[in-house]
Amino acid sequence: xxxxxxxxxxxxxxxxxxxxxAPAGEKFADWADGRLGIYSLAKANMxxxxxxxxxxxxxxxxxxxxxxxxxxGVYLTLFFHPSMNEVxxxxxxxxxxxxxxxxxxSSTLDISFDVRGGLLIRQIHHWAAxxxxxxxxVHMMRVFFTGAFRKPREVNWLFGFLLLVLGMFTGFTGYSLxxxxxxxxxxxxxxxxxxxxxxxxxxxxxxxxxxEFPGHDFVARFYSIHILLLPGIMLGLMVAHLILVFYHxxxxxxxxxxxxxxxxxxxxxxxYMAKAGxxxxxxxxxxxxxxxxxxxxxxxxxxxxxxxMVSTGAQPDWYMGFAEGLIRFFPxxxxxxWGHTLVLGVFIPLVLFGVVLAAIALYPFIEAWITGDKRExxxxxxxxxxxxxxAFGVAWITMYLITLVGGxxxxxxxxxxxxxxxxxWFVRIGFFLGPIVAFVVTKRICLGLQxxxxxxxxxxxxxxIIKRLPHGEFIEVHExxxxxxxxxxxxxxxxxxxxIGPTVDENGVERKVGVTQKLRAKLSNAYYGEDxxxxxxxxxxxxxxxxxxxxx
Amino acid sequence: MKKLxxxxxxxLAAVVVLLFALAATGGLYTAFAPASKAKADDTAQSLAIxxxxxxxxxxxxxxxxxxxxxxxxxxxxxxxxxxxxxxxxGTGRMxxxxxxxxxxxxxxxxxxxxxxxxAAYIASLGAGPAVPTKNQYNPAGADAAVGGExxxxxxxxxxxxxxxxxxxxxxxxxxxxxxxxxxHLYEAMQTGPQNMPSFPDSVLSEQNKKDIxxxxxxxxxxxxxxxxxxxxxGLGPVVEGLFAWIFGMGSLIVIAIWVxxxxxxxxxx
Numbered sequence: 035x036x037x038x039x040x041x042x043x044x045x046x047x048x049x050x051x052x053x054x055x056a057p058a059g060e061k062f063a064d065w066a067d068g069r070l071g072i073y074s075l076a077k078a079n080m081x082x083x084x085x086x087x088x089x090x091x092x093x094x095x096x097x098x099x100x101x102x103x104x105x106x107g108v109y110l111t112l113f114f115h116p117s118m119n120e121v122x123x124x125x126x127x128x129x130x131x132x133x134x135x136x137x138x139x140s141s142t143l144d145i146s147f148d149v150r151g152g153l154l155i156r157q158i159h160h161w162a163a164x165x166x167x168x169x170x171x172v173h174m175m176r177v178f179f180t181g182a183f184r185k186p187r188e189v190n191w192l193f194g195f196l197l198l199v200l201g202m203f204t205g206f207t208g209y210s211l212x213x214x215x216x217x218x219x220x221x222x223x224x225x226x227x228x229x230x231x232x233x234x235x236x237x238x239x240x241x242x243x244x245x246e247f248p249g250h251d252f253v254a255r256f257y258s259i260h261i262l263l264l265p266g267i268m269l270g271l272m273v274a275h276l277i278l279v280f281y282h283x284x285x286x287x288x289x290x291x292x293x294x295x296x297x298x299x300x301x302x303x304x305x306y307m308a309k310a311g312x313x314x315x316x317x318x319x320x321x322x323x324x325x326x327x328x329x330x331x332x333x334x335x336x337x338x339x340x341x342x343m344v345s346t347g348a349q350p351d352w353y354m355g356f357a358e359g360l361i362r363f364f365p366x367x368x369x370x371x372w373g374h375t376l377v378l379g380v381f382i383p384l385v386l387f388g389v390v391l392a393a394i395a396l397y398p399f400i401e402a403w404i405t406g407d408k409r410e411x412x413x414x415x416x417x418x419x420x421x422x423x424x425a426f427g428v429a430w431i432t433m434y435l436i437t438l439v440g441g442x443x444x445x446x447x448x449x450x451x452x453x454x455x456x457x458x459w460f461v462r463i464g465f466f467l468g469p470i471v472a473f474v475v476t477k478r479i480c481l482g483l484q485x486x487x488x489x490x491x492x493x494x495x496x497x498x499i500i501k502r503l504p505h506g507e508f509i510e511v512h513e514x515x516x517x518x519x520x521x522x523x524x525x526x527x528x529x530x531x532x533x534i535g536p537t538v539d540e541n542g543v544e545r546k547v548g549v550t551q552k553l554r555a556k557l558s559n560a561y562y563g564e565d566x567x568x569x570x571x572x573x574x575x576x577x578x579x580x581x582x583x584x585x586x
Numbered sequence: 587m588k589k590l591x592x593x594x595x596x597x598l599a600a601v602v603v604l605l606f607a608l609a610a611t612g613g614l615y616t617a618f619a620p621a622s623k624a625k626a627d628d629t630a631q632s633l634a635i636x637x638x639x640x641x642x643x644x645x646x647x648x649x650x651x652x653x654x655x656x657x658x659x660x661x662x663x664x665x666x667x668x669x670x671x672x673x674x675x676g677t678g679r680m681x682x683x684x685x686x687x688x689x690x691x692x693x694x695x696x697x698x699x700x701x702x703x704x705a706a707y708i709a710s711l712g713a714g715p716a717v718p719t720k721n722q723y724n725p726a727g728a729d730a731a732v733g734g735e736x737x738x739x740x741x742x743x744x745x746x747x748x749x750x751x752x753x754x755x756x757x758x759x760x761x762x763x764x765x766x767x768x769x770h771l772y773e774a775m776q777t778g779p780q781n782m783p784s785f786p787d788s789v790l791s792e793q794n795k796k797d798i799x800x801x802x803x804x805x806x807x808x809x810x811x812x813x814x815x816x817x818x819x820g821l822g823p824v825v826e827g828l829f830a831w832i833f834g835m836g837s838l839i840v841i842a843i844w845v846x847x848x849x850x851x852x853x854x855x
Contacts (some may be wrong), residue, residue, distance in 0.1 A: 328818060
């Protein structure tokens with residue numbers, strides 16, 4: 035044994051490492067950083083903080099279902115033939131043997147019956163699509179009712195809105211691809227709506243279908259739109275949506291320690307990486323389980339599309355249901371002049387379809403105009419603290435649901451033993467009356483909740499303990515709220531009214547007040563007037579009550 | 587002759603002559619009188635009509651009139667044929683419970699023998715489609731694919747793609763075709779009950795009807811399989827959307843709440 039040998043192996047190791055023998059991971063990270071610059075990117079974002087609330091995970095549901103749709107969609111493109119060539123079916127589904135159908139329909143049958151895992155993948159794809167749009171809806175409702183669309187997030191709201199609308203149309207072009215009798219009826223419906231557009235409708239229809247309906251082109255065209263154009267735009271919008279979420283940082287609910295200038299929560303790495311990664315598999319699991327258990331769009335019993343056939347009970351997927359409802363409840367008006375027909379019974383619903391959707395897109399700008407607020411908002415509103423906004427949202431949802439009832443009026447009639455005409459009339463009246471009732475009721479509820487909050491701040495929580503005083507009076511013991519709770523309940527900002535100012539100037543000459551200014555003042559009064567918000571307790575009020583003869 | 591002639595003034599002569607005349611008239615009558623009634627009395631058909639008429643007078647006449655001529659409450663039954671009776675009574679629609687937009691299918695009130703008797707009586711009022719034989723409606727060997735095409739072309743407008751039923755105006759409806767026997771399907775097509783148009787053999791041949799029955803057995807019968815799992819009533823996108831919202835979105839929200847509740851806490855409080 036030589037004494038000159040290394041007596042300290044670990045020192046030798048360290049020396050070896052410093053001579054450039056780094057572990058593989060580090061070497062790879064160095065290699066990647068040198069070429070991609072990921073170090074600074076990761077350093078800046080890995081520790082990004084996200085606040086914790088279940089409703090902040092709704093966007094994730096959308097993103098994950100979108101990813102699932104893309105993955106399953108790729109599999110389906112391997113076997114689907116987007117062609118309207120007529121073929122005679124000789125596949126394994128017996129009740130369609132020998133029938134004439136398009137290649138699109140026959141390849142859908144092949145995917146369902148002859149491709150390994152085809153039916154399951156088809157069903158995952160379709161269920162994920164329904165859940166994707168539903169998820170966007172709920173996500174958007176969360177953003178709306180908490181006021182998360184306010185500055186600086188208006189553009190991101192528009193991105194989200196576009197994702198919703200594009201999602202609807204991607205869904206529509208997708209379920210139209212199999213060229214079955216149900217979806218073909220839907221395409222015919224859409225063509226009818228296009229035709230109702232004055233002057234240009236006929237041209238658009240001929241352009242889209244390459245001639246008379248149904249022609250031989252629409253499946254191939256819808257296919258390009260469905261698998262390339264719309265998802266491409268959506269993917270871009272989704273990335274932009276996420277970049278903006280990172281850039282703006284996430285909003286949070288009011289609470290002690292949470293200000294407009296910070297985010298209180300957990301870091302992306304490792305907490306949210308683990309949570310979000312796990313949540314992806316949970317979403318995938320739920321969708322896959324539903325797809326494995328429940329059948330969706332059984333095109334084989336629906337049969338191939340033929341323009342001379344139609345079935346009752348033909349409805350679009352749910353996100354297009356309100357368009358169906360608008361058409362179904364609208365009276366069949368039309369005007370004939372100089373040999374032209376203006377089909378108002380279809381055209382007005384088509385316009386309403388746009389108006390209903392545009393209302394979502396424009397709302398943040400309308401509210402910003404009314405408040406005249408130019409500040410940034412990173413603290414979320416509780417819905418009750420913005421009663422008019424909340425009431426608008428609920429009114430919109432009510433109208434949407436009523437048109438959905440209209441879209442399924444025949445099923446309501448058959449399943450509840452009603453007259454379909456009565457259901458249609460209910461929808462006609464409810465379309466106007468329902469939102470108004472919902473608006474008033476919601477606003478009342480919000481104001482009631484505001485009053486309760488005020489009561490709680492000033493008098494404390496009702497404990498349910500009844501105390502008898504020496505002179506015989508019974509009182510309920512109120513427990514004062516903690517400092518944190520008091521802060522949370524009073525953190526919201528309450529707007530001042532936008533005043534027009536005096537209508538005459540100091541010389542008594544009438545001042546010109548613009549129409550828009552008057553409108554703004556009126557709307558401001560409707561939003562933040564005495565009847566629209568309960569003044570939150572002031573410090574003086576609180577001190578007077580808590581210091582004096584106490585609460586009761 | 588002399589003897590007879592001699593006694594022609596006998597007090598009993600008139601009586602004898604009368605007896606002879608009576609015997610001759612009676613004999614001639616029995617020889618030539620129409621005998622149809624007596625001849626038919628013992629056949630099964632006429633017994634059935636007799637019995638059927640009795641049942642009819644008790645159960646049906648209040649609306650359809652004592653001779654099947656119809657009243658303001660019910661249409662005439664002259665010429666509807668035995669098939670119509672077999673369908674309406676055999677599916678429990680008749681006797682009707684109450685007037686309304688449409689008479690629903692319900693529990694059958696008569697046994698098949700009684701239904702046959704009523705059918706025989708109604709058929710005796712005027713010619714109409716007869717009850718089909720098993721040979722006519724048995725779908726064995728029929729082409730379900732052709733039946734499907736015929737169904738989508740002629741029936742789906744009201745009865746839905748697979749015969750799940752659908753709504754018509756003012757509370758009327760096309761009923762679901764689940765659990766309807768082959769015979770009743772055939773009879774319905776042939777006679778066009780209530781709001782349904784009729785499809786006589788000149789419109790849908792016997793073979794066509796068999797094909798349609800075969801198709802319905804395939805997609806909406808007791809042995810129908812749904813390869814994709816539960817079919818949710820087979821009503822399509824409305825139910826699927828409802829399911830996606832309630833069970834899909836619902837469970838995902840519950841899971842989101844669960845995940846959000848299980849977080850790494852910076853400070854345990």
